Amino acid sequence: MLAALPAAYVVSAAGDRDIVGIWNDEEKDAKIEIFRCAEKYCGKIVWLKEPNYSVDSKDGVSGTPKLDIYNPDLALRAKPILGLEIVKDFIYQGNNKWADGRLYNPENGKTYSGKMTLVLPNQLDLRGFIGISLLGRTTTWTR
Numbered sequence: 001m002l003a004a005l006p007a008a009y010v011v012s013a014a015g016d017r018d019i020v021g022i023w024n025d026e027e028k029d030a031k032i033e034i035f036r037c038a039e040k041y042c043g044k045i046v047w048l049k050e051p052n053y054s055v056d057s058k059d060g061v062s063g064t065p066k067l068d069i070y071n072p073d074l075a076l077r078a079k080p081i082l083g084l085e086i087v088k089d090f091i092y093q094g095n096n097k098w099a100d101g102r103l104y105n106p107e108n109g110k111t112y113s114g115k116m117t118l119v120l121p122n123q124l125d126l127r128g129f130i131g132i133s134l135l136g137r138t139t140t141w142t143r
Contacts, residue, residue: 043088096118
């Protein structure tokens, strides 16, 4: 039993960095890299299934990179979605939970308060909400 204690301690001590890496969004049409940013955690889109506008797109010129066209800041609307930071400033709370961050949705240009829970080593639940957590939506990302 005592031999198991050091291993358990190492796992819990490394918990704050367990979300670092590449994650697939729920639809599997984007990959997001979560990384350490100062003392917090952030994430950016590093792969898109369809990074460019299609021939029948009403939002942009066919073959050009998709842009953050719904951003409320007009100056940021010309920024490509690929490389966009959508997970911002999460703080590790212990027990496989990160909170006090923000989640940006480029599909509607809205930013939500957020929290994340590492349910399994390869399953991350993200909850975006306005005001209180009850008024929100949870999405599941996988490695």
